[in-house]
Amino acid sequence: MLPLRILYQDEHLVAVHKPSGLLVHRSALARGETQFLLQQLRDQIGKRVYPVHRLDRPTSGVIVFALSSTVAGLLSEAFSERQVEKRYLAVVRGKAPDEARLDYPLREEDGLRPKAEMPAMPAMTDIRRLDSVELPVQVDRYPVARYSLVEARPLTGRRHQIRRHLSRRGYPIIGDAKHGKSVHNRFFADQLNAPRLLLAATHLAFDHPVLAKRVALTCALDDTMTALFHHLGWAGHLPLDSVRTPPLTAPSALQML
Structure with a gap:
């Protein structure tokens, strides 16, 4: 197993690139699984790590962990707020x-209760088309196939929010087995060597809960998505790993305790 790509680390938190297909941690829905991001990161850095937010199993990209329960609580609050x-x-x-702006209410699916028992909650995602392509192949009922590269900014944190919002609007994410369309998923898997959900968390920015600085992280795509972007002519939109930590003028949350 390849080591995780660490994007940022200090004495309070660590951020890594989560590979597509890797679960963040053990759960009731992960029966039979043996590989988890949390345990792999703990073994790699030799420290206990605490999750503060989540990424879906098929989603890749930047995810941050705290290195203490106190910092985990502060970071979790920042995400929830x-x-x-x-x-x-x-x-x-x-x-x-x-x-x-996609603002369709979403039920908080947890996989344990019937959907009818779960109330619809407000949800909001801003999207922006960065590029598009028209391929001269008939994938569905049309003689050509159109696809877009979209930047999504979730303003709330509902489960599968981006996937569900884009599908509801009529632009399902390629590789989404639950909310997408199988014929397009198969085309990308078989013809474009992209057999995964084509969704990646590429940017995360937050006020450091202890140090007086803001942490802004950008995460490069994995090999599958990078090769696909080159093939579709979207290489100019490829993000690079980067870290910016400008100072804050206000004290951090922990400094005010």
Whole structure:
């Protein structure tokens, strides 16, 4: 197993690139699984790590862990209070709008209770089309196939929010077995060597809960998505690993305790 790509680390937190297909931690829905990001990272850095947010199993990209329970509580609060800036890249079917705000309420699916028992909660995602392509192949009922590269900024944190919002709007993410369309998923898997959900968390920015600085992390795509972007002519949109830590003028949360 390859070591995880560490994007940032200090004495309070660590951020890594989560590979597509790897579960973040053990859960009731992970029966039979033996590989988890949390345990792999703990073994790699030799320290206990605490999850503060989640990424779906098929989603890749930047994820942050705390190195103490106190910092975990502060970071978790920042995520729940929408104080964290998140950006994703997604490849979707069709020509997406230049910009749009998707605000369809979503049920908080947890996989344990019937959907009818779960109330719909407010949810909001801003999307922006960065590029598009028209391929001269008949994948569905049309003689050509159109796809778009979309930047998504979730403003709330519902389960599968970006996947469900884009599908509801008519632009399902390629590789989404639950909310997408199988014929397009198979085309990308068989013809474009992209057999995964084409959704990646590429940017995360938040005020450091202890140090007086803001942490802004950008995460490069994995080999599968990078090769696909080159093939589709989207190489100019490829993000690179980067870390910016400008100072804050206000004291951090822990400094005020």
